[in-house]
Ligand code: NAI
């Protein structure tokens with residue numbers, strides 16, 4: 001099988017870590033029966049400065065017409081508003097209907113900031129909830145009053161819960177391919193909401209997610225639910241408890257950044273933007289202007305994003321190999337980048353991971 005991958009390095013260290021992602025794909029063992037072809041695509045603030053458009057139509061067209069998946073580095077956002085500029089990744093999610101943001105947070109067998117193993121993934125609905133950005137302000141006896149619409153639909157809730165169920169099954173498959181890389185034994189999905197207060201909106205999310213996960217396809221998946229505030233408490237006290245967490249947009253956004261803090265460096269945390277039949281792997285970090293051009297960016301968030309993209313393209317064995325190689329690099333701790341207290345360059349970390357494939 002040959003997969004065509006769009007490469008969108010973007011700005012700053014995106015240009016240092018995306019080439020590492022490409023090398024990783026090119027270095028996968030031939031026994032996996034996978035080949036890759038690549039197409040370089042523009043997006044980001046530098047592209048905006050050159051062309052007046054942060055996301056050229058050509059980039060979107062090629063992704064749609066030619067590519068099976070893509071890797072996105074990072075983009076810089078100007079700190080003051082620049083007329084005509086808007087985030088290309090937000091636009092890409094819309095134009096390709098990438099309705100889920102998937103963020104795994106994992107420690108290696110070696111440990112974590114909290115001292116207990118963590119291997120969870122947050123599946124965040126990415127198209128609605130309070131982020132539909134329908135706000136208005138009126139003036140009355142109370143002074144100004146601002147309101148925002150929180151929109152929850154059955155369709156979006158159902159497809160995100162279904163994706164959570166699929167991810168739970170797939171993670172189980174990966175654990176079977178790479179035994180010893182996780183402390184989890186059985187698949188579980190935790191539905192997060194606040195339906196005790198918002199009985200209609202969050203109530204609909206909860207009910208629809210329950211229904212979608214009651215599909216016999218997910219009969220081996222344990223389904224539970226948790227109110228979002230107590231979820232935060234438990235996530236910090238007992239992060240090792242969770243497997244797949246599914247949440248509406250706002251809670252998912254907050255939980256994903258919070259969970260990322262449990263494992264140390266931003267340089268370790270991958271994500272994927274996923275729709276039906278397309279996935280973009282994207283490290284969670286930004287363009288890191290403070291270390292740009294020094295060759296010391298940690299490539300691991302990107303390498304894990306490559307694996308995540310492959311998972312969504314149905315290539316679990318390849319993904320499992322990458323996760324195991326990255327974990328081995330981190331557990332040995334000989335080639336760590338400066339954000340993890342080491343001295344290794346981007347290239348040295350990459351080479352060490354490739355050697356372990
Ligand atoms: P950042 O994620 O770029 O950097 C935060 C800190 O983490 C910096 O000290 C940086 O050196 C470090 N860091 C990040 N990635 C690392 C890696 N792979 N290896 C080692 N250290 C790493 O966030 P910041 O500084 O707030 O934003 C910088 C620019 O990136 C801004 O223009 C911001 O708008 C943009 N940004 C873009 C994102 C995206 O493309 N999805 C996400 C977050 C920020």
Ligand code: MG
Pocket residue numbers: 253257
């Ligand atoms: Mg966020």
